[in-house]
Amino acid sequence: MTTDVRLATNQTVRIIRRVLVTQEIAVLLGLIVVVIIFTFATPNFLTPFNLFQLTRQMALFVVIAIGMTFVISSGEIDISVGAIYNLSATVMALMIADSNLSPWTAALGALGVGMLAGALNGLISVSLGLPTLIVTLGTVSLYRGITIMLSGGLSIGNLPDSNMYLIGSQRLGPIPYLAIIALIIVAIADWLFRNTVLTRQLLAIGSNRQAAERTGVRVKTRKIQVMALMGFMCGIAAVMGIAYLRSASPQSGAGYELTAIAATVVGGTPLTGGTGTVWGTLLGMALIIVIQNGLLLIGLPTSWQIASTGVMILIAVAIQQLIRRRAT
Amino acid sequence: MTGQTIILEVKDIRKYFGGVKAVDGVSFSIVKGEVHAIVGENGAGKSTLMNVLAGIYPPDSGKVYIQGKAYSPDSPRDARLEGINIVFQELALFPALQVDANLFAGKEIQRGYRLDLSGMRDQAQSTLVQMNVDLNPAEYVGDLSIGQQQWVEIARAMTDQSKVLILDEPNSALNQYETEELFKLIQHLKFQGITVIYISHRLEEVFQIADRITVMRDGQYIGTWNANETTISEIVAAMVGRQVNELFTRTHIPPSKLVLEVKDLTVNDRIKSVSFPIHEGEVVGVAGLAGSGITELFEALFGVQKVSSGEIFLSGRKQEINSPLEAMNQQVAMVPADRRGLGLMLNWSVAKNNTLAVLRRLSRFGILNHKQLKKLAQDNVDQLRIVTESLDKLVLFLSGGNQQKVLLSRWLATDPRLLILDDPTRGIDVGAKHEIYEIIDKSANEE
Numbered sequence: 185m186t187t188d189v190r191l192a193t194n195q196t197v198r199i200i201r202r203v204l205v206t207q208e209i210a211v212l213l214g215l216i217v218v219v220i221i222f223t224f225a226t227p228n229f230l231t232p233f234n235l236f237q238l239t240r241q242m243a244l245f246v247v248i249a250i251g252m253t254f255v256i257s258s259g260e261i262d263i264s265v266g267a268i269y270n271l272s273a274t275v276m277a278l279m280i281a282d283s284n285l286s287p288w289t290a291a292l293g294a295l296g297v298g299m300l301a302g303a304l305n306g307l308i309s310v311s312l313g314l315p316t317l318i319v320t321l322g323t324v325s326l327y328r329g330i331t332i333m334l335s336g337g338l339s340i341g342n343l344p345d346s347n348m349y350l351i352g353s354q355r356l357g358p359i360p361y362l363a364i365i366a367l368i369i370v371a372i373a374d375w376l377f378r379n380t381v382l383t384r385q386l387l388a389i390g391s392n393r394q395a396a397e398r399t400g401v402r403v404k405t406r407k408i409q410v411m412a413l414m415g416f417m418c419g420i421a422a423v424m425g426i427a428y429l430r431s432a433s434p435q436s437g438a439g440y441e442l443t444a445i446a447a448t449v450v451g452g453t454p455l456t457g458g459t460g461t462v463w464g465t466l467l468g469m470a471l472i473i474v475i476q477n478g479l480l481l482i483g484l485p486t487s488w489q490i491a492s493t494g495v496m497i498l499i500a501v502a503i504q505q506l507i508r509r510r511a512t
Numbered sequence: 513m514t515g516q517t518i519i520l521e522v523k524d525i526r527k528y529f530g531g532v533k534a535v536d537g538v539s540f541s542i543v544k545g546e547v548h549a550i551v552g553e554n555g556a557g558k559s560t561l562m563n564v565l566a567g568i569y570p571p572d573s574g575k576v577y578i579q580g581k582a583y584s585p586d587s588p589r590d591a592r593l594e595g596i597n598i599v600f601q602e603l604a605l606f607p608a609l610q611v612d613a614n615l616f617a618g619k620e621i622q623r624g625y626r627l628d629l630s631g632m633r634d635q636a637q638s639t640l641v642q643m644n645v646d647l648n649p650a651e652y653v654g655d656l657s658i659g660q661q662q663w664v665e666i667a668r669a670m671t672d673q674s675k676v677l678i679l680d681e682p683n684s685a686l687n688q689y690e691t692e693e694l695f696k697l698i699q700h701l702k703f704q705g706i707t708v709i710y711i712s713h714r715l716e717e718v719f720q721i722a723d724r725i726t727v728m729r730d731g732q733y734i735g736t737w738n739a740n741e742t743t744i745s746e747i748v749a750a751m752v753g754r755q756v757n758e759l760f761t762r763t764h765i766p767p768s769k770l771v772l773e774v775k776d777l778t779v780n781d782r783i784k785s786v787s788f789p790i791h792e793g794e795v796v797g798v799a800g801l802a803g804s805g806i807t808e809l810f811e812a813l814f815g816v817q818k819v820s821s822g823e824i825f826l827s828g829r830k831q832e833i834n835s836p837l838e839a840m841n842q843q844v845a846m847v848p849a850d851r852r853g854l855g856l857m858l859n860w861s862v863a864k865n866n867t868l869a870v871l872r873r874l875s876r877f878g879i880l881n882h883k884q885l886k887k888l889a890q891d892n893v894d895q896l897r898i899v900t901e902s903l904d905k906l907v908l909f910l911s912g913g914n915q916q917k918v919l920l921s922r923w924l925a926t927d928p929r930l931l932i933l934d935d936p937t938r939g940i941d942v943g944a945k946h947e948i949y950e951i952i953d954k955s956a957n958e959e
Contacts, residue, residue, distance in 0.1 A: 379879055379880050379882070380878050380879060380880065381871045381872060381875050381878045381879075381880060382878060384864075384868075384871055384880065385871070387857075387860075388857060388868060391857035391858070391859055391860055392853075392854075392856070392857050392858070394853070394854050395848075395853075395854050395855050395856065395857060396857075396868075397816075397836060398814070398816065398836045398846070398848065398854060398855075399836070399840075399868050399869050399922075400836050400837040400840040400869065401837075402837060458857060458859045458860065459859060459860070
């Protein structure tokens, strides 16, 4: 009995291995399949309006997920990204509304705040010797608390006109400007991921921290740097968010960390660190958002969307394991 | 010989993994009550054969007989029920549990629905006494030394009423004292009629403990010798397939300039006031029992451990080395003993691993020069004759000897003036050892 089951699983594994050469291809195929399914399942999916909304939303999340890819590749994790996003957006909105600064100047504020918050995460982790998981668990509350203090718990809206909101709402042909910006950021991030000493050392830390240290890697410095980078990406996302919504709400950013982590893992970056893929994260995010969107259009309750993300993470990790087991 | 019964017989066993013929038609027999050593280079098939005997996986063809009866276990559990037990090189114990809990892990004694804690404690005690081993069953395994932990693993096998005990490289992590204790234990087991199969790379010790020695090479059975009727050279020749005259020849050159001078070095409480000089072109061996402080000394020279007092002079100038980066800036390199835990990035490729120490040199403004990196990676592989189909093969899949070569090449690429090697040939077969000694010899003469 057990031998039959073993044979059947072996067969399936063999087929999967031959088709899915890498995780990225697996995700791409999955994405194509899902798009086809939803196109037939509901007429509302493949409409210009829906695609427009979809890609704009993706743009924002992708930027955060890119930062998360760097963080996870180095063996860490950041669950305060939603809070950092929220804080950066609020600061930017306040700078525009209260201090009458132009959105472009205020954007610098968002970037700065994001980077500082991220750096603080790194600093606390390094000086106290705590894993970032624990540190960011704490800073979530810290950053959300600061946001509420600054905003008084209120939404900040009615921001005066500016070109920035045009970028958030217009498109170049069928593609939203925000999506174009996101793609450019992904391309740059991918290039940096593959070609810098910084990333190579981050990956080394993720693969074997002690061995990396013995190769002359300044582990503490790199950790602070990668967390600051993460915060910076949250800042960019916050600017995009303000451009999109033209307002900042005190609840924004909730759940962003899970989506970012899910996209990273689904895309092929192992949670254990040591290797990573930026384009994979983009594809992973696309898959997640498309499925969420599709399920919504079909009429399924929101809980299905959350469950679907969870299922995808499981499948992604399972595929990762299968691919890894192939003996070279 | 009279009075000898055959307890285990393998007939034409074959085991293939894809295209690799791990065990290719092996037949021989084990005599009851003997200590039978199996030796061979990495990849010879010894561990695969033992795994088959221990029920880890079935052979693709061939038969095994225990005392004349056909034996084909479906799992290690079946094997244990037949009296065949294996103790692996990597110990599989539970450090947070006590010795008796470890002894009965997975086969706990129950009284109705409850665990019979006192029963297990008593049985553990009597097993340990029977083994003539000085161990308290109430101790936590995590508090024991590696040697003692090994006893626990063996005791675990003993609680199963083992007939045949297979020890896979039992003493690669033991010091001399612990090894002697292990040998005493094996003699004791032998005295009680238990058959021991012993796999090892350490030939001097194999000759000490074994009655008969079987050599395997490339998945094939080469021969079995009585230990008292053969020599190390004969066995090595059989293992390697060619005559190997000496284990290693060194080309000596007269020492010249002082590269390193250590004066009154004290590190925590491990090293007290150590002083010694090292000259250019010298290969200085540092020997001592495990725990005598060698690794700490090396780590202090490399900036991993803090120096409490004393001075280090490199090429005549006093240096303070507080981190591996500072050591590297002084052209000091160190290959740690634990190549998997402290050295290699196991899920990385050969190329990425052997270029890791020279990233800054092969980059500009923080941007990597991939062409130069690839060239260096290839040079490293060529010069050290690392066996791998491609530069992108994950280091995880390389043999121990080749993994060590990758790590070694990483550091040789930094062109150091002082290269520190901590136990560089641990767990590596004779052929690869020889190659590494050659590399060391060549590097010393080129410096």
